[in-house]
Amino acid sequence: MNDRNLAATLLFALLAALPACKPAPPPLTAGIDIAGMDKSIAPGDDFNGYTNGGWIKNTPIPSDKASYGIFSMLADQTRTRLRDLIQETAKAGSAAAGDARKIGDFYATFMDEAAIQSKGIAPLKPELDAIRAVKDRRDLARILGSELRADVDVLNNTDLQTPNIFGVWVTQGLTDPSQSYPYLLQGGLGMPDREYYVSTNPHMADVRKQYLEHLQAMFGLAGFTNPAERAHRVLDLETAIAKVHATRVESEDVHSAVTWNRRELASKAPGLDWTALLTAAGLNDVPVFYIWHPKAIPALSKLAASEPLDSWKDWLAVHAVERAAPFLAKAFVDESFNFYGKALNGTPEQRPRWQRGMDFTSNALGDAVGKLYVARYFPPETKAKVQAMVADLISAFGRRIDALSWMSPETRQKAKAKLATLKVGVGYPDHWIDYAGLEVNAGDALGNQERAALFHYHQQLAKLHQPVDRSEWWMTPQTVNAVNLPLQNALNFPAAIIQPPYYDVKADDAHNYGAMGAIIGHEISHSFDDQGSQFDAQGRLANWWTKDDMDHFKTASEALAAQFDAYKPFPDLAVNGHQTLSENIADVAGLLDSYDAYHIALHDAADPVKDGFTGDQRFFISFGQSWRDKIREEALRRQIATDGHAPDQYRADTVRNIDAWYAAFSVTGSQALYLASKDRVRIW
Numbered sequence: 001m002n003d004r005n006l007a008a009t010l011l012f013a014l015l016a017a018l019p020a021c022k023p024a025p026p027p028l029t030a031g032i033d034i035a036g037m038d039k040s041i042a043p044g045d046d047f048n049g050y051t052n053g054g055w056i057k058n059t060p061i062p063s064d065k066a067s068y069g070i071f072s073m074l075a076d077q078t079r080t081r082l083r084d085l086i087q088e089t090a091k092a093g094s095a096a097a098g099d100a101r102k103i104g105d106f107y108a109t110f111m112d113e114a115a116i117q118s119k120g121i122a123p124l125k126p127e128l129d130a131i132r133a134v135k136d137r138r139d140l141a142r143i144l145g146s147e148l149r150a151d152v153d154v155l156n157n158t159d160l161q162t163p164n165i166f167g168v169w170v171t172q173g174l175t176d177p178s179q180s181y182p183y184l185l186q187g188g189l190g191m192p193d194r195e196y197y198v199s200t201n202p203h204m205a206d207v208r209k210q211y212l213e214h215l216q217a218m219f220g221l222a223g224f225t226n227p228a229e230r231a232h233r234v235l236d237l238e239t240a241i242a243k244v245h246a247t248r249v250e251s252e253d254v255h256s257a258v259t260w261n262r263r264e265l266a267s268k269a270p271g272l273d274w275t276a277l278l279t280a281a282g283l284n285d286v287p288v289f290y291i292w293h294p295k296a297i298p299a300l301s302k303l304a305a306s307e308p309l310d311s312w313k314d315w316l317a318v319h320a321v322e323r324a325a326p327f328l329a330k331a332f333v334d335e336s337f338n339f340y341g342k343a344l345n346g347t348p349e350q351r352p353r354w355q356r357g358m359d360f361t362s363n364a365l366g367d368a369v370g371k372l373y374v375a376r377y378f379p380p381e382t383k384a385k386v387q388a389m390v391a392d393l394i395s396a397f398g399r400r401i402d403a404l405s406w407m408s409p410e411t412r413q414k415a416k417a418k419l420a421t422l423k424v425g426v427g428y429p430d431h432w433i434d435y436a437g438l439e440v441n442a443g444d445a446l447g448n449q450e451r452a453a454l455f456h457y458h459q460q461l462a463k464l465h466q467p468v469d470r471s472e473w474w475m476t477p478q479t480v481n482a483v484n485l486p487l488q489n490a491l492n493f494p495a496a497i498i499q500p501p502y503y504d505v506k507a508d509d510a511h512n513y514g515a516m517g518a519i520i521g522h523e524i525s526h527s528f529d530d531q532g533s534q535f536d537a538q539g540r541l542a543n544w545w546t547k548d549d550m551d552h553f554k555t556a557s558e559a560l561a562a563q564f565d566a567y568k569p570f571p572d573l574a575v576n577g578h579q580t581l582s583e584n585i586a587d588v589a590g591l592l593d594s595y596d597a598y599h600i601a602l603h604d605a606a607d608p609v610k611d612g613f614t615g616d617q618r619f620f621i622s623f624g625q626s627w628r629d630k631i632r633e634e635a636l637r638r639q640i641a642t643d644g645h646a647p648d649q650y651r652a653d654t655v656r657n658i659d660a661w662y663a664a665f666s667v668t669g670s671q672a673l674y675l676a677s678k679d680r681v682r683i684w
């Protein structure tokens with residue numbers, strides 16, 4: 001069906017016409033940014049202000065972003081690099097084959113705005129027709145099932161939200177590491193969390209009003225009659241769904257998950273036609289499921305039977321429009337941004353189209369794009385150096401475990417065993433995903449996106465019939481992030497985060513350990529935090545701690561939760577210390593681990609003063625600057641409601657729990673961040 005020469009020519013023509021093809025900005029550099037500091041602020045009063053105040057004062061958030069900082073700068077740089085790589089691939093012309101051709105076609109088709117515009121809603125019509133033809137609850141279940149995708153990830157990336165009725169995650173069993181199972185999660189909401197539907201906070205009430213208007217606009221654009229009535233029906237149905245949803249904090253409880261066999265699904269969650277749903281989802285032959293939300297899933301099943309069929313049909317239709325909107329004509333793209341960009345995140349302007357196209361391509365063909373990125377930007381020398389740094393951090397963590405006064409010998413032995421079997425992935429996976437089975441057609445932007453999501457789903461379902469692969473990656477190499485995988489007892493550090501300003505082979509140790517080292521330590525410590533402490537060396541959910549050890553850990557954790565509960569970015573809103581507890585423990589532990597590893601790397605010699613700062617000062621300043629970020633009010637409110645991570649400004653202040661920070665900056669008892677020695681949280 002495809003002519004690869006045509007595709008390559010088409011891509012090239014489009015790229016040549018791109019106004020955004022400005023020369024790439026100079027690459028980001030590592031080292032302390034002295035101009036970005038504000039030395040008029042005492043480090044003991046406001047460490048984030050001291051390390052980042054100058055930058056905060058002088059840097060506006062770009063109008064197409066909800067937040068701006070090191071993460072987004074690096075992500076922008078990565079996108080520019082990927083765009084240039086794709087351009088080169090296109091220039092190869094007929095030499096482009098296989099994955100390169102697919103990457104080129106996917107991107108070029110998305111960029112051909114005129115062709116997309118001329119088709120209007122036509123690409124979505126077959127799907128809307130199928131929804132219109134739904135005549136009974138069996139049809140409803142079939143369509144609900146056909147829409148399920150591998151779109152959530154509870155323990156690795158903590159993506160808990162899906163607009164589909166259920167989210168599916170495929171990985172090894174919580175209590176059975178020997179094989180993979182499907183996990184079912186609650187879903188069905190168009191807004192990010194149940195809070196948006198049930199909260200009485202005036203800000204949330206205002207977002208709800210805007211959501212209703214947005215739903216009405218989407219129905220109108222898609223040519224439906226009575227858009228206002230339909231919008232109300234959808235909001236009513238989603239509010240009923242939100243009321244039976246578990247909260248964000250409840251969803252983090254690994255002990256609430258249960259296993260149900262195929263028969264129990266129907267008997268314990270009556271309402272839905274499960275045979276129709278599971279058959280359409282390709283899950284009907286699965287004997288056992290992990291049910292992550294054993295209260296919400298039966299309640300959702302009941303709503304599928306009790307709520308009017310017409311409400312469900314409107315819900316299906318508008319969700320289909322929302323999903324397709326970024327790949328349809330401009331009016332859909334703009335209305336989608338109007339709500340999901342402006343109202344939910346406070347972002348004034350949309351990002352340039354090429355950036356969106358790059359992200360969609362990078363998600364659809366993740367490993368294929370990653371391979372290109374790694375070949376150009378991740379030399380073997382960097383991989384080897386970071387692997388050595390990881391080994392140092394693991395051994396420093398081991399020494400910390402040995403030195404813990406509160407830990408019993410039994411627990412200590414198991415902790416060391418878990419550390420010894422930790423599998424660390426640096427840069428990119430050992431095995432790449434094969435995209436031979438993915439069809440990418442020039443000229444079919446929406447179809448390409450849908451086939452890619454289905455391909456990913458099928459690739460995940462295939463794991464149900466394969467041996468468990470502990471080396472599986474859960475981030476692409478071009479992702480600016482890092483992740484701990486509790487069920488695999490493994491870590492992924494993608495190539496795109498092992499870059500300046502986090503890491504540079506040429507930067508000094510104080511910098512590399514303060515920034516990248518603390519990130520590595522953070523991920524290592526997740527294996528031993530409130531979640532990780534519940535998974536053993538094989539990744540099995542099993543209590544390997546003695547009761548006394550767990551009691552000590554919980555008491556220390558509570559103090560950290562209280563520390564974060566006290567942070568109030570707005571008078572009406574505080575950080576949720578429990579929702580963010582795992583991440584905050586990891587920040588404290590990671591920073592301590594990296595501090596130790598830094599001194600091991602120095603062989604306990606003093607690091608000379610540079611730029612007027614001692615080695616320890618530079619280490620902590622690098623850490624503070626690695627959290628450099630500005631965020632809009634709407635986006636910050638959304639983060640606090642839905643995210644397991646505390647706002648970056650408070651993460652920079654993690655230093656207040658570390659004794660060496662007090663010595664490095666002569667922090668005194670009268671200063672705002674000061675904690676008496678007994679109040680500093682010491683877990684590891």
Ligand SMILES: [Zn+2]
Nearest residue numbers: 522526583586
């Ligand atoms: Zn984390």
